[in-house]
Amino acid sequence: DTGVSQDPRHKITKRGQNVTFRCDPISEHNRLYWYRQTLGQGPEFLTYFQNEAQLEKSRLLSDRFSAERPKGSFSTLEIQRTEQGDSAMYLCASSHNTGGLVNGYTFGSGTRLTVV
Amino acid sequence: ILNVEQSPQSLHVQEGDSTNFTCSFPSSNFYALHWYRWETAKSPEALFVMTLNGDEKKKGRISATLNTKEGYSYLYIKGSQPEDSATYLCAFASQAGTALIFGKGTTLSVSS
Numbered sequence: 042d043t044g045v046s047q048d049p050r051h052k053i054t055k056r057g058q059n060v061t062f063r064c065d066p067i068s069e070h071n072r073l074y075w076y077r078q079t080l081g082q083g084p085e086f087l088t089y090f091q092n093e094a095q096l097e098k099s100r101l102l103s104d105r106f107s108a109e110r111p112k113g114s115f116s117t118l119e120i121q122r123t124e125q126g127d128s129a130m131y132l133c134a135s136s137h138n139t140g141g142l143v144n145g146y147t148f149g150s151g152t153r154l155t156v157v
Numbered sequence: 158i159l160n161v162e163q164s165p166q167s168l169h170v171q172e173g174d175s176t177n178f179t180c181s182f183p184s185s186n187f188y189a190l191h192w193y194r195w196e197t198a199k200s201p202e203a204l205f206v207m208t209l210n211g212d213e214k215k216k217g218r219i220s221a222t223l224n225t226k227e228g229y230s231y232l233y234i235k236g237s238q239p240e241d242s243a244t245y246l247c248a249f250a251s252q253a254g255t256a257l258i259f260g261k262g263t264t265l266s267v268s269s
Contacts, residue, residue, distance in 0.1 A: 044200075045200070082261055083163075083261040083262050084246070084248075084259045085259070096254070097255065097256060132201070134201075139253075142189060142206060142253075143206060145205075146191070146257065147200075148193075148200040148201040150198075150199065150200045151200070
């Protein structure tokens with residue numbers, strides 16, 4: 042297992058288009074998190090899953106954002122009708138059921154989204 | 158709204174200097190405090206996960222302390238090296254099962 046992988050690494054899209062990102066967590070981790078980071082800010086929580094169940098979703102998250110983890114393995118994050126304000130680094134992380142209490146979260150390298 | 162504050166925002170030191178950063182978090186409903194190092198073009202990497210008041214953890218030249226009663230944690234780097242240059246993030250969990258809330262980070266630059 043090579044860690045958490047995210048695809049694509051970079052995405053440039055025109056405003057109004059839909060985009061989808063994929064995250065493959067560490068196989069034995071049952072928790073998966075999505076964060077967004079913009080310039081000068083720390084990672085902002087978007088949503089998280091335990092197995093296939095989406096347990097929490099940020100109240101700040103627009104209805105244009107949706108995430109799935111259909112079989113409790115990989116996850117996808119879709120943004121519909123992208124806006125320039127969606128430009129950010131989208132980070133995925135995974136952890137054991139303890140919520141990363143012992144070893145913390147394992148992060149992927151992120152997907153850099155640019156909306157033009 | 159839970160808020161995690163980090164200071165300073167950025168720091169520039171010379172090789173060999175020792176330095177420290179501060180993370181402030183809500184002192185009520187504390188569950189865990191994490192520190193991560195995020196180097197440019199890499200993934201954030203977990204440094205420490207701390208849960209007990211008064212806890213002190215160490216990894217090589219880096220150490221961290223935790224005061225849950227007053228809501229702060231310090232990260233210390235002894236004898237900074239250029240490879241320590243990174244953004245250091247702290248993150249707070251208010252209860253088991255909730256996602257981490259991150260601060261904005263402290264960006265450290267070490268010159269040789």
